[in-house]
Amino acid sequence: MDRLSMSVQYVKGVGPKRASKLRKLNIHTVEDLIYYFPRSYEDRRNFSRIRDCSHGQKVSLKVYVAGYPSVLRPRKNLSILKVPVKDETGIAYLIWFNQDYLADKFNIGEELNVNGKIKRIGNEVQISNPVFEKKNSYKDKVGSIVPIYSLTENLTNNEMVLIMKNVLKDYIDKIVEIFPKDMLSKLDLMPVKQAILNVHFPKNGESYKRARERLVFEELLVLQLGLFMIKNNVKFDNLGIKFDAVEEVEDFISRLPFQLTNAQKKVFKEIEKDMESDKQMNRLIQGDVGSGKTVIAALAMFKAWKSGYQSAMMAPTEILASQHYENISHMMEKYGMKCELLVGSLSNKKKEEVLDKLKNGEIDILVGTHAIIQDNVQFKNLGLAITDEQHRFGVRQRAIFSQKGLNPDIIVMTATPIPRTLALILYGDLDISIIDELPPGRKAIETYAVGFNMLGRVNEFVKKQIREGRQAYIVCPLIEESDTLNIRAALEIYDKFKDETFTDFKVGLLHGKMKADEKDNIMNKFKDGKIDILVSTTVIEVGVNVPNANIMVIYNAERFGLSQLHQLRGRVGRGEYQSYCILINEGNNKVARERMRIMQKTNDGFKISEKDLELRGPGEFFGTRQHGLPDLKIANLFTDMEILKLAQSEASKIILKDPHLKDEEYCLIREKIKIMFKDKIDDIIFN
Incomplete structure (x- = not known):
């Protein structure tokens, strides 16, 4: 058995328990783990001095243990461990909650490298739950560039870093270079093993940049070659029907x-x-909701x-x-x-x-x-x-x-608007037509972003509209409450609305775990006016035309992509009535505020999709779920446009030279295409 296809549980430090957590991140094999790239990085190389640190700043410090650790117990089930540390400029305290066992790890006078967020309480400087390592321990937690991975419940970043170090140490030699030597040399590409090591654990900015460029180029070249091969096999080989000119x-x-x-x-x-x-038409009509x-x-x-x-x-x-x-x-x-x-x-x-x-x-x-x-x-x-x-x-x-x-x-x-240059990549096997104009007289949907403190007013507005004969959608991100994420669940909201908030109205529930006939039954009732308020997950994103529904309330709007919010908003505004979309937003960070501002400012799906690409991370916007194409693990089709152009140019040359990638120099690229597209195109291209 190929060692890269072995179950991830056999990687040192994983085992069956952690393997089940990794499966939630779609990591099943050793190779999946190696290609699970960091979402960001924390540069902990530059050390500060205690005196120069400001409140809220995340810093790395070189300090000495200045006294004995103390444990405070302000109330039952809460203990606070305080370890005094110092450098030449001042004293600070390392603070841990309910982790008394760490007290034995510190000896007065020993040197520590510490990283954490500064908290100033009066004259006291504290660092809560810091990452620390003793001098000469060589663990690279502090004093290096640290990868930050997307995680799941009960899996920490420290655990992930340790697992990743083990898998790279034991299995990196099994990764095979798919590019011919002359291609690596001509394009000045970093070899694949070196690139993977430097993307997970970059030594500096330059090595990371070159490593990422290599892996992005590989991913986009393989994607583009796969799409070219579909286009060549599905479309151009076929003579089509020559229809009559019909007056x-x-x-x-x-x-x-x-x-x-x-x-x-x-x-x-x-x-x-x-x-x-006389050629077979293969055309995509791309148009915004209602076009x-x-x-x-x-x-x-x-x-x-x-x-x-x-x-x-x-x-x-x-x-x-x-x-x-x-x-x-x-x-x-x-x-x-x-x-x-x-x-x-x-x-x-x-x-x-x-x-x-x-x-x-x-x-x-x-x-x-x-x-x-x-x-x-x-x-x-x-x-x-x-x-x-x-x-x-x-x-x-x-x-x-x-x-x-x-x-x-x-x-x-x-109805998912995509900028034309990117649509050419995504739908490589299709010609593209774009309807970029809405019918005249169509009223813009008034969009408002508000916090949960406005919920009472929002509910009163919904009641007012329903009393006037309209209907409303209420959309929630998840079906059940999550312990770790502050998300209002559809089931919880449905029960509350039915039993407390909207007792005078008919409330329905729709979610993805229902059977198809149950969903259709609920939607038909809503369409026929037998339900006033439909509480739903995103299953209504693509869907039915209910001209009488003129209000869309989206809970935790910050957790949706912009294009998805726009698709959801498109469920209303289909009749003669002024329609409203109310985004209930809990995100206070800069990106969340910017996204809400865009939704309020424009109803243009193409502008929204461009912004979505700009603001979201690699792979998210163009995932399998949305487009039936492979997920991108590292490339971002918005920010990596220059690499994409290079990949397209190289893919064109390769396909011209060897349309079916039968030459020995391309056989490994061919295998990579099979893996990337899985069964989506296997029977079309490789029969």
Whole structure:
């Protein structure tokens, strides 16, 4: 067995207990641990003097133990250990709570290196719960650059540092260099082993910078090569359907109850051009919430029908599929087009009826959930396959969908706005159309960020709106209360609202642990006005259109990404009523305040997504959950744009030279692509 794929529990200092904690961080193997990079660093190399330290400052000190440790017991279950220390400028006290056992570790006169936060109480200088090491102990806790890792409950940073030192000492030699020597030399890249060591435990700023650049370049090159290979295999090898030029499309547009925006017209022209060519269309329609993507999809379906082909649209939830079905049926009924819905909750008899009609060509448009891509679903002549909310479906599901016809044209739609340069990377296998304009007359959602001290006023405002006939969403980050995070849980809030705060109104609860039919039942009740207030987790982020719901209250807004907040906010503002989004925010740090300010200032999803990229850490914004792409472990697509351009340029040269990476010099890169993309593209690229 490859030692890097061994369970992490066999790393020195881990064992079964710590392994279960590491699994919560998605660390399962030795290799996972090695590639679990620090989120930040603390520079403890510069030593201060006691006299020069100010309150609240985090410092490193060289001190001597100046007296015997003392233990105070101000009340039951609380002990305070005080150890007097000094340097040439003054005296300070090292303070620990409920850690009396440390008292025996100190001898008068011995030298310590100490790091911690200064607290000045009157003339007394204290350092609470400091990190310390004795002179010549060589543990590198103080006097070095210390990595800070993202942690989970009951796992400390000190433990993580120790585990990381052990894994690097015992297993770093098993890491294989994937780049050919001439590539390392030409691009002046640090060798991979050296880079990993210097990212975890940098000696100085320069060694860290070079190490990180090497690892970011590797990650982005592998990502880009994988995407190029998908694009080459999924798209360019396929001849598509050449649809007719359909003059009646203009009649369809003129009969709509609204005018298309210029952005919608431009995007539909791009789609028409694709459909009339003999290449298979593979196009992403990217548009902010409410920008009118569905009507563009309907126009494409109309064109397909007029050319003698069936169309299908796949949505991630039954409620969203039902909504699309209603909207599209309404648009198409005047032309005699036959639309049907295929979702899991249909009776077996109805499903069989739909499948028979579909196979016989009696259905022109099929709208449904992933039920559409099951084996028993057969089309007579599928010409157009549309996926809504692209990030909920992986590349594999899209590929299966396209195999339901003979190279049908593909449209995927997303309401997650991404800056164009980054969308080109994320959706490397797709051409991109952007609807960057909202329909005229759409009212901006008024957004307010408030603290929990305003909760009473917020609740009164919600009551007032409901009495006027409106409905409200209340969104919480977690389902159950966490012991370590101050988060209001959906269950707790639901009980409180139902039994205390909103007793005069009908309150419903929606969360991710419910079964699909339970979720759909709750959403349908809300849509039909049988629920006034819907308490929910983020499962409503992609979802249903309830024009009567005009208030969105988001608890612990500081714990959501900006783009996610914008998606949630987009659930309201869909009807004629002025809509409101109230962000209840407990974050007092600079980043939290800046994020709330951005949400209040703009309703533009593209501006928000750019800010989100700027403010969030590596890998978070473009994680698997949002986009069906691999998580990035170290690269940040906003701040690493220059490295990204270099990676794209090199990937282009490699693909031109060796499209399938069959040459021996690229075989290790090829293996890395397989690992990064896992089963998402394995059967497409490496069959």
